[in-house]
Amino acid sequence: MARRLFIALACLLATAPAMAASDGYDYHAGNRQLIRNGVQAVLTCNGLFTSRRTLEQVFDQELAYLESRVLGDATGGPYAVDRARRAVTVGGGEHGPAVSAAFRSGIGCIVMEPGAPLASIDQLPALPSPDPAAGAGVPWPDGDLVETAPLPEAVDAAALQAASDWAFERPTAEQDTVSLLVVHRGRLVHERYAPGFDAATRTRTWSTAKSIAVTLMGLRAADGRLELDAPLGIDWLPPLASDDTDPRNAITLRHLLHMSSGLYPVDSFGMEYASGSGLAYWAGASSVDGARRRGLVREPGTFWDYENYDTLLAVYALKRTFADEAAYHAYPREALLDRIGMRNTLLSMDRFGDFILSSQVYTNARDLARFGLLYLNEGRWQGEQLLAKEWIDFVRTPAPASAPRGNDYGGQWWLVPDDRKGEVPADAYSTAGNRGQFVLVVPSHDLVIVRRGLDYGKQGFDRWALLREVLKAFPRAR
Incomplete structure (x- = not known):
């Protein structure tokens, strides 16, 4: 009976946008x-x-x-x-x-x-401000003192420059590359910025923030405070007389991080700038309350649907592991950002003090390169294991519900789609944010690539094609 209800609701949901469009009036x-x-x-x-x-x-x-x-x-x-x-x-x-x-x-x-x-x-909330200048005299990657030296002989300088030109000289003005960094074997070997940008310029990560969020959850899981398959303990809205019977209690952290919660879509089907997380991102609504109000329309884990609120529910589950709000607010900088030199990174909040870690992070290209290096080094930073290798294995393993899409999504990280394997290394994985924000991690070639953009219109910057072009300059490292 329950499964038939899921199917019926799914069918109703699938037809809802068409019905709304035929009404002829925009109620939103x-x-x-x-x-x-x-x-x-x-x-x-x-x-x-x-x-x-x-x-x-x-x-x-x-x-x-x-x-x-x-x-x-x-x-x-x-x-x-x-x-x-x-x-x-x-x-x-x-x-x-x-x-x-x-x-x-x-x-x-x-x-x-x-x-x-x-x-x-x-x-409004406020936090201590990091000091980017503190890294000026600290050697890369902990700081911004970058050694100037010729490229290793094994690196094809002409091919690397050609890949950089490929990224910046796009056939359409809609693909607007503002920075490109390439890190090989831990060394920053290429760094380029568009006019009006430099190493200090912070720009919005958009959904690359989701990969930062899952990293914080992995650090908290290592402390035994979060589990992928345990009940989330979320206080759903509206409050029910018998909360223990709420079917949403079947949703786990794994489901949320796999974008397969089964909850009602609010950002899909053309509604991103009309309801749902758009009201929290841009209109001052709570990023937590809206996420907790969605009803269950599918069995958790069975259907992939990219929803900002899935990430925000996971962030809320992270918040609930702290005794007070002050400890929660201090955690990202203490547990991650300060430990790997991300001094230029600001994690934004809503006016209620909740981090909007599905999109609203501002940072520079170098900080994202450090972030990628943490993953490339399987969670180690300067000899210390910060993030468990098992957590990294989780984020780069395809979500079961992403199989119909080509197994291109893991745990808040994107994977090489089945139809691109062979063109680029299958072990590569990437963050991805609106307007072209990418951090690519390529273990087989000991590479991290950061591309920042201010794309618009149809966008469509192909990060896997960028990887293909960059790889022409590098030997296989592992």
Whole structure:
């Protein structure tokens, strides 16, 4: 009976978008307008105060993917920049609800409650700010002192430059590479930035943040505080009289990290900027409450569906392992970021103090290269085993529900699809974020490749093709 119910609900869900489209009325128009304003506020705020770029650069690149949804331009419009408070407000009046985002120490820009006055900024969370300059005299990879030396004879310099040119000189302006780093055998052998960017520039990771999130969970699992297949203990919404009978209790951390929770989709089927996590990312809603309100429509583990809320539920499960919020807020920097020299990385939060580790992290290319090195070295950093090899094996093993897709997804990391194996090493795996944020780890060639982008339009930057091009410069290392 239960399985028939799952199937019936799945069929209903599959037809829901078509039914909504035939209705002819957009019942989410208000949400779309609210989110539109919030997207512009967040990206402008972070562009100015986290990435430290000019307003002209923000409109030209950070906001390019929004196309006609942008309000105004760099000369002015229905938005306001408060440089003293480090805040941006977009909208108001005929342009929909005013949404503000404000920069906070150690976090980046936080979305405020729609319509909230800027005078309430001090009520938002803040954390100690890392000092990127502290790594200036520290040798790579713990710091930013990079040895200048000729390439090893075994590396084909011309082929490496050709691969770099391939990444930057794309046939379409929609693929906008802003940085490329290549690390071989622990050494930074290639580093290139587009005009307006340098080694210190932080940009948004988008969903590459998910791979950082699963790393923090792996560190917590090593402490015995999280288990892949144990009950999550989540207090689902709405609260039920008999919580022990809630079918969502069958969902495990493994299901969430495999993107196969079975929960109702809220970001799929064209709804990403109308409901679901979009309200938390851009409109000031709680990233936790929305995640806990989804009902079960499929048997956990049986269907792959890429949902930001699956990651955010896993992050919430991580939070519940701490005795208090202060310990939770300190954990990412103490357990991971400071230990591998990620001094430029800011993990953003919602206004309620919950990390939005499905997307909202700002960092530079070098910090992502360090992150990739941790995985390349199977969890070891400077001789210390930080992350268990078993956890790394988990994240790079295909999720069972991803088989129909070509076994291209593990545990919050992407894998080489079946139809690309042979073109590139099958052992490669990658983070992936919107607008072209990739960290590729290639154990068989002792390589880490970081590509950052501000892609827009149809995007479609092919990271496996980039790997193919880079490999032309390197011998097989292992």
